[in-house]
Amino acid sequence: MTAPSVQRVTVLGSTGSIGTSTLDVIGRHPERYRVHALTAHTSREALHAQCLRHRPDVAVLAGEEDAAWLAARLREAGLSTTVRHGEQALCAVAASDESEVVMAAIVGAAGLLPALAAAEAGKRVLLANKEALVMSGALFMQAVERAGATLLPIDSEHNAIYQCLPREHRGGLERHGITQLLLTASGGPFRTWEAGALEGVTPEQACAHPNWSMGRKISVDSATLMNKGLELIEACWLFDATPDQIQVVVHPQSVIHSMAAYQDGSVLAQLGNPDMRTPIAYGLAWPERIEAGVEALDLFTIARLDFERADEARFPCLRLAREAMQAGGTAPAALNAANEIAVAAFLDGDIGFTAIAEVVAEVLVHHTVAPADTLDAILAADAEARERARACIARRFVHGEAGARP
Numbered sequence: 001m002t003a004p005s006v007q008r009v010t011v012l013g014s015t016g017s018i019g020t021s022t023l024d025v026i027g028r029h030p031e032r033y034r035v036h037a038l039t040a041h042t043s044r045e046a047l048h049a050q051c052l053r054h055r056p057d058v059a060v061l062a063g064e065e066d067a068a069w070l071a072a073r074l075r076e077a078g079l080s081t082t083v084r085h086g087e088q089a090l091c092a093v094a095a096s097d098e099s100e101v102v103m104a105a106i107v108g109a110a111g112l113l114p115a116l117a118a119a120e121a122g123k124r125v126l127l128a129n130k131e132a133l134v135m136s137g138a139l140f141m142q143a144v145e146r147a148g149a150t151l152l153p154i155d156s157e158h159n160a161i162y163q164c165l166p167r168e169h170r171g172g173l174e175r176h177g178i179t180q181l182l183l184t185a186s187g188g189p190f191r192t193w194e195a196g197a198l199e200g201v202t203p204e205q206a207c208a209h210p211n212w213s214m215g216r217k218i219s220v221d222s223a224t225l226m227n228k229g230l231e232l233i234e235a236c237w238l239f240d241a242t243p244d245q246i247q248v249v250v251h252p253q254s255v256i257h258s259m260a261a262y263q264d265g266s267v268l269a270q271l272g273n274p275d276m277r278t279p280i281a282y283g284l285a286w287p288e289r290i291e292a293g294v295e296a297l298d299l300f301t302i303a304r305l306d307f308e309r310a311d312e313a314r315f316p317c318l319r320l321a322r323e324a325m326q327a328g329g330t331a332p333a334a335l336n337a338a339n340e341i342a343v344a345a346f347l348d349g350d351i352g353f354t355a356i357a358e359v360v361a362e363v364l365v366h367h368t369v370a371p372a373d374t375l376d377a378i379l380a381a382d383a384e385a386r387e388r389a390r391a392c393i394a395r396r397f398v399h400g401e402a403g404a405r406p
């Protein structure tokens, strides 16, 4: 047997939850992977520590001053890492000939252009940044196809479904005998709360997820079930499914990561401990398997698996996302943008928890759906939705409506 060749990996968003888990898996397999580039927004200290450990060729930060600071520290340490800054630099490292694999783990719309650049350059794209696909699904999938990129979903549910589908699964689920995709959801920290109690939820409570340790934005999305809504849209694009072919199943233990139902009555599931290093290792090594540092699943400790329906009355974000996907075109991009602004306002203490869905609903009501066939159309819808969401929040804030800061 010949030794596998070393793959050069770029990690976009390396200082985040997914980014650090990715570097953990890579660090376990120095004979298979080498880090080409690491990128972060403003966390220069964390990026500095990662550079000392992984010695990348390139590091990218958003700001010029932070980049100068990092460059000076790395020179002092005797590293030859090139430090760059800004969005163009992000897109350039994503598309660079110096790496074969790109982990897209920036959070939110900020990750769209670099993720798309990686797809257009024909990379093996490990996609954690679901917002990129929500915004630009058709364009993104076309870019993957045209450039011959390999797109591997890292979101645990989509990674699970990917593992449960035949290798060739494009062209519609029916063609492959699949009747339904069962997208599991933990239900978040407020699954059992009364509707009335949700009003007073704090950011700390919303970020304390029962099963997964994640960045703050996705933690809030998990609590509102917008995360499941974004994932429903993501699944439609990845697996050529329609929204009604996807059923959300609340499964509080987060042991089954999702399932595919076939016309012969078979339901295939992927199980595991809730640890993102499993889907990350799968994406890195596919079609092989590598050790991920994840403890073996002990079914006797878990003892039982529960399932229930999602309650869209208490958690309207799931319904809003499904409706946006059904509306098509730029509606999902508007939904995503409004949600990003509303979640940031909630985390800043400017609006209450239940206002997140209200802001998104208001933005969608006013959004004029256009075809999402160019990047310009998508970015214009994103900008307009952000503007409208900010205006809606400002109105609430000024009038001191329920949920707003006194």
Ligand code: NAD
Residues within 6 Å of the ligand: 012, 013, 014, 015, 016, 017, 018, 019, 039, 040, 041, 042, 043, 062, 104, 105, 106, 107, 108, 110, 128, 129, 130, 131, 154, 155, 156, 212, 213, 214, 215, 216, 217, 218, 276
């Ligand atoms: P995080 O907040 O922990 O990390 C985000 C990373 O992106 C950081 O490195 C940050 O520096 C960088 N970043 C943030 N804003 C940026 C900007 N404007 N420009 C450039 N870089 C920027 O987030 P996370 O939890 O790791 O999630 C990352 C993505 O993966 C999200 O899209 C999330 O939905 C998805 N995801 C995460 C998990 C999880 O378990 N954390 C699971 C499934 C999917």
Ligand code: MG
Residues within 6 Å of the ligand: 155, 156, 157, 231
């Ligand atoms: Mg997920």
